[in-house]
Amino acid sequence: MSEQYTLYGAPMSLYTGKARAYLIFKSLPYTEVFSSLKVYKSVIVPKTGVRFVPVVKTPEDEYLQDTAQIIDTLEQRHPQRPVVPATPKQKLVSYLFETWGDEWLVIPAMHYRWNKDNFPFIYQEFGKVIAPNMPGFIRAFFGKKIGAKFKGFVPLLGITDKSIPAIEDWYENHVLPLLDKHFAEYDYLLGSKPCVGDFGLMGPLYAHLYRDPEPGSIMKERAPNLARWVERMNQPQQVEGAYLADDVIPDTLLELLTRIFKEQWPVLINTVKALQDWTEQNPHIAEIPRTIGEHAYTIGEVTENRAIGTFHQWKVQRIVDCYCQFEAQQKQSVDTFLQSVGGLESMQLDIKKRLRRVNNKLKFN
Incomplete structure (x- = not known):
């Protein structure tokens, strides 16, 4: 059995950048494999059931997908150089x-x-997925086609x-x-x-x-x-x-944290509410879709609609669970801090129908 990890991803892939930096800091031996169309068809889809990168193959021949899951799993197996603070x-x-x-x-x-x-630049990057060894003009042709699909996600x-x-x-x-x-x-x-x-x-x-x-x-x-x-x-x-x-939380982060609770958390809380409503209306649907309609969000002084991403609830659960696990004395210190950045109410979120990931798909508990 190889002791090496394998990172399936791509330089232009957002979440691959997260997983790569983590593996580097943890000093875990790994090889990076570019996710060409051939790799998608022969490895990523058959092994994970989804079409997303990055995927990390462990020395035990497991295939981990989603960076939060990758980090959670590898932190348990490699407790040295921990990346989750203890306080x-x-x-x-x-x-x-x-x-x-x-x-x-x-x-x-x-x-x-x-x-x-x-x-x-971007067309060349995406063109490598289909035609990694072909001339630049062919890569650009295919890259433009793939790029059009990704650009279609922008309004969502x-x-x-x-x-x-x-x-x-x-x-x-x-x-x-x-x-x-x-x-x-x-x-x-x-x-x-x-x-x-x-x-x-x-x-x-x-x-x-x-x-x-x-x-x-x-x-x-x-x-x-x-x-x-x-x-x-x-x-x-x-x-x-x-x-x-x-x-200590640096003072230089306080304004950003205040903005996180003011701008992002109303969207996250509304996502949880929308998903709870959705499951009451669709009790017989086993697999939860990635989006369920639209809701409003505000950035600066502008309000616009965006798709409701169901996966966000799973991420919210991790944060609220972290908060709920604190002992009474710890919670007192945390609550004082949260009050100062406008986040105390957000942590009281009551999630009645919880999500879990099963074979890289979302399901209710």
Whole structure:
């Protein structure tokens, strides 16, 4: 049995960037295999039942899909260099940033990739999936076809002519400067060692917003400390580092956390409510679809509609479960902190019908 892991993914894949950075920090031996059409047909779909990357093959010949599941599983098997802080506030904040990166920063990531001038770079990248060894003009032909499919997802995220100015203002004038200010002072979110929140941010901030030409130039010019953090996340770290002492959350993260609860959490809470309503109306449907209608979201001062992503409830459950596991004394400290960033009410969310992942599909308990 090989002791190596295998990472099936692609450089332009958002979530592959998260999984790769994690494997690098954990110092786990791995080989990366580019997910060409041949690999999708022969490995990814047969082994996972879904068409999503990244997939990690373990030395035990298991195939793990979804980055949160990958990290949860490998943390149990490799407790050295842990990426989930042991103290309550830092642990909760780490999960909050993971879900913000995974499910909210995908909005600017998709906008800047598909609505900006990143061509022919992106067409070449996607063309390698079908024609990895063919000349550039053939790769570009196939890449444009695949790209059209991905661009079709953009409106589902609420990225429209109405919301684009607000998305750009939010990302360029709030997210970038706040993250740049933080990483001017700290190597990672919570000190000199990355946490699961750093890996959540790494997906969109590396694969789309750093690597793609137009957003990459914006980040490097306006947020150089953030760009250096991205580069650092892809480098092996010889010294493990440490989280800040005494469960401290840096002041430089407080405005971002306040915005997370103001902007993302109403959408997450509404998603849970919509899914609970959906299951009452569809009691006999065993497999839950990836989207169930639309709801409103607000970015800046602009409100737009977007698809309701059912998977978001599974991510919310992890955060609320983390909060609910705290002892009374820990909860007192956490609650005071949550009150200061407008997040205490969000953690009281009562999820009656819980989701679980079975063979990479969502099902109710």
